[in-house]
Amino acid sequence: MATSIIGHLDADCFYVSCERVRFPGLKGKPVGVLGNQGACIIAKSYELKAKGVKTGWPIWDAHKLCPEAIYVKRDFYWYEELSRQLVETVRQASPTVEYYSVDELFFDAGPLLKSRGREGISDLQKEILKETGIPVSIGISLSKLLAKLASDSAKPFGIDVAVTEDEIQALLKGKPVGDVTGIARQRRKTLNSRGIFTCDQFVKADRRLIRKLITKNGEDIWWELRGVSVLPIATSRPPHKVVARGGSVGAATADRLRIEAWIIRNIERLTDALEHHGYVCDKLGLMLGYKDGTGSYGTAVLLGPTAYFEHLAPIARELFETGYKTGKKVHYMHLIAERIQFKKDAQTSIFQKEPEKSLTGTANFVNRHTGRFSVRSAATLPLTDIYRDDANEYDICDIYGKTCF
Numbered sequence: 001m002a003t004s005i006i007g008h009l010d011a012d013c014f015y016v017s018c019e020r021v022r023f024p025g026l027k028g029k030p031v032g033v034l035g036n037q038g039a040c041i042i043a044k045s046y047e048l049k050a051k052g053v054k055t056g057w058p059i060w061d062a063h064k065l066c067p068e069a070i071y072v073k074r075d076f077y078w079y080e081e082l083s084r085q086l087v088e089t090v091r092q093a094s095p096t097v098e099y100y101s102v103d104e105l106f107f108d109a110g111p112l113l114k115s116r117g118r119e120g121i122s123d124l125q126k127e128i129l130k131e132t133g134i135p136v137s138i139g140i141s142l143s144k145l146l147a148k149l150a151s152d153s154a155k156p157f158g159i160d161v162a163v164t165e166d167e168i169q170a171l172l173k174g175k176p177v178g179d180v181t182g183i184a185r186q187r188r189k190t191l192n193s194r195g196i197f198t199c200d201q202f203v204k205a206d207r208r209l210i211r212k213l214i215t216k217n218g219e220d221i222w223w224e225l226r227g228v229s230v231l232p233i234a235t236s237r238p239p240h241k242v243v244a245r246g247g248s249v250g251a252a253t254a255d256r257l258r259i260e261a262w263i264i265r266n267i268e269r270l271t272d273a274l275e276h277h278g279y280v281c282d283k284l285g286l287m288l289g290y291k292d293g294t295g296s297y298g299t300a301v302l303l304g305p306t307a308y309f310e311h312l313a314p315i316a317r318e319l320f321e322t323g324y325k326t327g328k329k330v331h332y333m334h335l336i337a338e339r340i341q342f343k344k345d346a347q348t349s350i351f352q353k354e355p356e357k358s359l360t361g362t363a364n365f366v367n368r369h370t371g372r373f374s375v376r377s378a379a380t381l382p383l384t385d386i387y388r389d390d391a392n393e394y395d396i397c398d399i400y401g402k403t404c405f
């Protein structure tokens with residue numbers, strides 16, 4: 001088997017960089033991008049980071065540390081636009097690309113590195129900056145996880161090539177195992193308890209012990225970090241197990257009409273996502289998170305596979321009626337489509353007739369021409385404040401195409 005050479009590309013403070021493309025005046029200044037409801041910082045520039053401001057902080061705390069900072073509202077639609085340009089530019093240099101997240105991708109770096117060496121990678125970095133205006137860091141190594149560690153250590157606007165044994169050892173030396181994708185808190189604790197704290201300790205550990213401690217998945221990580229590629233570059237997205245839409249509802253509320261409005265809004269987003277992927281589902285779940293830290297979760301099996309608003313909305317309402325603990329303030333929610341299959345493969349149920357003129361289809365048709373949510377259910381009227389603000393039109397999960405581990 002030929003050795004694979006994999007590149008990992010990670011945009012530097014992507015959301016801020018996107019804002020700087022359209023507002024060049026923000027360059028070199030401390031900038032924060034604000035999330036839902038415009039209160040919390042979801043992304044920051046290196047200048048803001050240098051002041052000690054952390055992601056997730058409310059704007060008023062950040063203001064105390066850095067009163068001169070400039071804050072902008074998120075615009076995922078714009079970020080996706082630039083994300084696509086980024087992918088296209090990389091595709092010119094390497095046709096094998098995995099769109100991993102909105103600002104990260106993997107690509108086959110073998111041909112480029114063999115023909116043009118490090119200079120070829122550096123030219124790609126310059127080309128991306130010229131074409132999209134986005135600074136990126138690039139890591140090149142023998143596996144996806146090594147490439148990701150390499151790009152991480154190259155930030156900002158750097159390149160790290162770790163393909164020889166010495167280069168790989170230098171990359172792993174002293175690096176906390178928790179820095180590796182796939183080793184989150186629980187696994188890190190388990191490894192730490194056996195005296196494994198760093199990546200170099202991890203790769204020297206016995207393979208069978210790693211498998212015993214953190215499963216087959218952990219063994220894959222072990223191989224990857226030793227430079228044996230076991231996680232291939234995925235150029236097409238695997239079908240989902242579930243598709244979910246939801247998130248925070250802003251200020252927590254026990255107002256039934258308002259909660260129901262959020263449910264219907266999320267059903268509209270969900271049917272939009274199902275239609276986009278060509279999916280139908282035959283099970284629906286509603287998860288409600290309450291302000292007091294408790295929650296409720298219920299599911300219902302549908303009469304047959306569907307992606308229609310007129311089928312899913314009444315079921316969602318029923319789940320709300322039966323599952324909601326009256327009086328509790330709802331903080332966030334998720335609407336979850338389960339048992340997904342491609343519509344073209346699905347057997348439609350005789351009990352659940354295909355609507356002759358589907359509301360979903362008609363609304364989506366109009367919205368595609370006039371803007372997201374311009375036609376929407378009247379049940380969402382209590383959320384006029386949310387719809388009035390364009391920044392709420394797209395959420396990060398409404399951006400299609402990316403894959404996740």
Ligand SMILES: [Mg+2]
Pocket residue numbers: 010011012013014103104
């Ligand atoms: Mg990034």
